[in-house]
Amino acid sequence: MSAVYDDIMSSLNELLEMAEGKQTGAIVHKRTVRELETFTPAEIKALRKDSSMTQKTFAACIGVSVKSVEAWEGGRSRPDGAARRMLGLMKTNPNFAEDMGILISH
Numbered sequence: 001m002s003a004v005y006d007d008i009m010s011s012l013n014e015l016l017e018m019a020e021g022k023q024t025g026a027i028v029h030k031r032t033v034r035e036l037e038t039f040t041p042a043e044i045k046a047l048r049k050d051s052s053m054t055q056k057t058f059a060a061c062i063g064v065s066v067k068s069v070e071a072w073e074g075g076r077s078r079p080d081g082a083a084r085r086m087l088g089l090m091k092t093n094p095n096f097a098e099d100m101g102i103l104i105s106h
Contacts, residue, residue, distance in 0.1 A: 041075040
């Protein structure tokens, strides 16, 4: 038979075993998502410098415009959720962008 048929039959057999009390449901692992960090303009600039990046390269790694990085570092605006998550990853590991293949050294 096909792989899809086999998967369906396997799932149905598991359900039948659960209904008969022969098997318990799958174990569910609870997970907590780490809160998004907030960053001051000085912290953002320090993260960029610790990563040895220009504003242009830093912006490209995070996926924002250079104007955004300039505004963050100048205190005129703040990064949003996705950018804050990326900044948090870079804070944990200054080489994050390189380690993940986002930044390629030549």
